[in-house]
Amino acid sequence: MADFTNYHKTLGESLRQNGVSRRGFLKFCAATASMMALPPSMVPAIAEALEKARRPSVIWLSFQECTGCTESLTRSHAPTVENLIFEHISLDYHHTLQAAAGEGAEAAREAAMHENHGNYLVVVDGSIPLGDPGYSTIAGISNLDMLQETVAGAAAVIAVGTCAAFGGLPHADPNPTGAVSVSQIVKDKPVMNLPGCPPIPTVISGVLAHFLTFGGLPELDDLGRPMVFYGKSIHDRCYRRPFYDKGLFAETFDDEGARKGWCLYRLGCKGPMTYNACATVKWNQGTSWPVESGHGCLGCSEPDFWDGGGFYNAISIPDSDVAQNLGYGVAAGVAVGAAVGLLNRRKQADAVERHETVTVDDLDKDS
Amino acid sequence: MNTAVDFLLWVKGPAFDVALVVFIIGIFIRLFEILLLGRRPDLAEAKGSEFSSGMRTVFTRTLPERGSLKRSPFTVIGGYIWHIGFLIVLFFFIPHIELLHATLGIKWPGLSNHLVDAVAVITLVTLLAMLIDRLTHPVKRFLSGPEDYLVWLVTFLPLLTGYLAYHRLIDPYALVLGLHILSVELLMLVFPFTKLMHAITFLLARWYNGAMAGRRGVQS
Numbered sequence: 001m002a003d004f005t006n007y008h009k010t011l012g013e014s015l016r017q018n019g020v021s022r023r024g025f026l027k028f029c030a031a032t033a034s035m036m037a038l039p040p041s042m043v044p045a046i047a048e049a050l051e052k053a054r055r056p057s058v059i060w061l062s063f064q065e066c067t068g069c070t071e072s073l074t075r076s077h078a079p080t081v082e083n084l085i086f087e088h089i090s091l092d093y094h095h096t097l098q099a100a101a102g103e104g105a106e107a108a109r110e111a112a113m114h115e116n117h118g119n120y121l122v123v124v125d126g127s128i129p130l131g132d133p134g135y136s137t138i139a140g141i142s143n144l145d146m147l148q149e150t151v152a153g154a155a156a157v158i159a160v161g162t163c164a165a166f167g168g169l170p171h172a173d174p175n176p177t178g179a180v181s182v183s184q185i186v187k188d189k190p191v192m193n194l195p196g197c198p199p200i201p202t203v204i205s206g207v208l209a210h211f212l213t214f215g216g217l218p219e220l221d222d223l224g225r226p227m228v229f230y231g232k233s234i235h236d237r238c239y240r241r242p243f244y245d246k247g248l249f250a251e252t253f254d255d256e257g258a259r260k261g262w263c264l265y266r267l268g269c270k271g272p273m274t275y276n277a278c279a280t281v282k283w284n285q286g287t288s289w290p291v292e293s294g295h296g297c298l299g300c301s302e303p304d305f306w307d308g309g310g311f312y313n314a315i316s317i318p319d320s321d322v323a324q325n326l327g328y329g330v331a332a333g334v335a336v337g338a339a340v341g342l343l344n345r346r347k348q349a350d351a352v353e354r355h356e357t358v359t360v361d362d363l364d365k366d367s
Numbered sequence: 368m369n370t371a372v373d374f375l376l377w378v379k380g381p382a383f384d385v386a387l388v389v390f391i392i393g394i395f396i397r398l399f400e401i402l403l404l405g406r407r408p409d410l411a412e413a414k415g416s417e418f419s420s421g422m423r424t425v426f427t428r429t430l431p432e433r434g435s436l437k438r439s440p441f442t443v444i445g446g447y448i449w450h451i452g453f454l455i456v457l458f459f460f461i462p463h464i465e466l467l468h469a470t471l472g473i474k475w476p477g478l479s480n481h482l483v484d485a486v487a488v489i490t491l492v493t494l495l496a497m498l499i500d501r502l503t504h505p506v507k508r509f510l511s512g513p514e515d516y517l518v519w520l521v522t523f524l525p526l527l528t529g530y531l532a533y534h535r536l537i538d539p540y541a542l543v544l545g546l547h548i549l550s551v552e553l554l555m556l557v558f559p560f561t562k563l564m565h566a567i568t569f570l571l572a573r574w575y576n577g578a579m580a581g582r583r584g585v586q587s
Contacts, residue, residue: 222538233535245479245481246461246479247477249465265465273372273539273540275539302539304372305372307372307376315375315541316379317379317465317469318379319376320384322387326391326471328388329387329388329391332391332392333394334395336392337392338403342403344400344403344404345403345405348404
């Protein structure tokens with residue numbers, strides 16, 4: 001990956017060399033500012049900072065993952081400024097993408113760590129198995145060892161994708177590999193989570209632009225996710241929300257409601273409990289997103305979304321067969337109620353039987 | 368149970384099953400207790416119809432007794448407001464109808480969320496006012512026992528948590544939704560064994576009052 005002709009160029013130079021006009025660049029800066037809820041007055045500052053930004057060294061570690069995150073990030077249509085920012089960063093190690101393999105690859109990682117000690121970014125996708133180090137190794141090094149060793153000299157760690165952020169699919173019940181998230185291991189460095197299965201490419205570029213502009217991580221929520229992208233729920237931003245408010249729900253994936261684009265809540269949409277930017281940023285250059293394509297949100301940017309009670313079960317509706325339980329309840333209630341009632345009747349009859357009548361004479365005798 | 372989602376799954380899974388079964392069995396025990404108690408046979412000749420008079424009373428007693436509005440306007444008006452508000456929120460909030468539709472297959476048209484939201488606020492405020500009145504009015508305070516406060520709490524909590532869930536005032540959403548369902552389960556568990564049972568027995572009581580009067584040929 002190392003393209004040494006670009007190594008010492010600033011981002012501005014690199015973009016111009018790749019044919020991005022000043023106008024296109026400023027448009028990107030303005031879009032980034034608005035996307036990250038920064039005031040318009042920040043646009044020149046962003047532009048200036050990005051213009052002068054040197055290539056940050058990035059080490060990308062892939063652990064127990066499916067490569068979906070890398071696919072998502074690298075398959076965005078060229079040429080976009082996002083794409084070029086990715087090209088601009090010095091991706092010194094990414095064993096899926098790099099040409100080198102084996103010892104050569106590991107040497108590149110070690111060299112990058114050594115040369116940029118304290119300044120490089122570590123991007124992780126995939127979870128880390130703690131059950132047995134042998135479940136996932138790279139060049140004979142366990143994921144845990146490689147993470148700890150690489151993170152030691154990092155400026156910050158970005159956990160890309162739900163596996164790295166929260167454990168994801170490997171962590172799903174029964175978690176056979178003992179998979180954990182990055183933040184469960186890395187405690188002494190800033191860790192930012194960019195969950196999603198996969199995460200939105202624009203979110204990554206936005207966060208990288210933020211890092212290049214301000215030299216730090218943006219404001220995070222209590223799950224370590226940048227507020228600008230994960231601050232609002234899918235449900236609150238969903239274009240199908242008016243149908244939810246009117247009570248118009250699709251009951252199946254091919255009924256009239258589904259064809260009319262009604263709310264997918266009944267079909268298991270997890271939009272109300274999912275915080276992500278899909279509804280506004282969308283996917284594939286703003287083409288569409290899952291709900292727009294007719295499928296409910298799976299909640300992929302939330303912890304344990306695999307174990308969230310089934311993708312097609314509505315979130316507020318009990319999982320069990322309520323009608324059947326109601327039937328059992330009624331049957332048992334009738335039986336127990338009748339028994340209790342009869343017991344009370346017997347008590348009543350006993351009381352009547354034991355009741356002794358008292359005459360005025362009896363009372364006189366006592367006194 | 369580590370995460371909010373685990374909590375939600377527990378609440379709408381095993382906890383709901385337990386609450387539902389206790390709720391149903393409890394209601395049946397209470398009803399059988401009342402119905403099987405029986406009454407001594409009335410040997411006097413009936414002077415009118417029990418049934419029609421009973422049925423009429425079931426409806427007519429929905430209106431306040433003459434004079435009670437003047438005697439205690441706050442209790443009567445406040446009582447009406449929050450009872451009606453509670454029923455509107457319970458039966459006409461669209462997600463609630465969806466729940467019944469998904470579980471029991473019955474449905475009816477709901478009201479706009481904004482309207483239900485406003486009704487929920489009015490109901491919450493009225494319930495709070497009723498509690499303050501109960502605590503400050505010397506007679507009501509004297510007459511109130513722990514059960515009355517428990518009953519108030521389990522009625523108030525589902526409304527409060529529902530309001531918090533609808534407006535997402537607690538994060539994460541799974542937690543506040545779980546709390547809402549849990550508060551309803553609390554209500555279901557307590558319902559058959561407290562004064563809350565009046566929501567069912569009022570029908571029996573009203574009918575019986577009317578039937579007795581009807582049999583005697585007097586106005587109920």
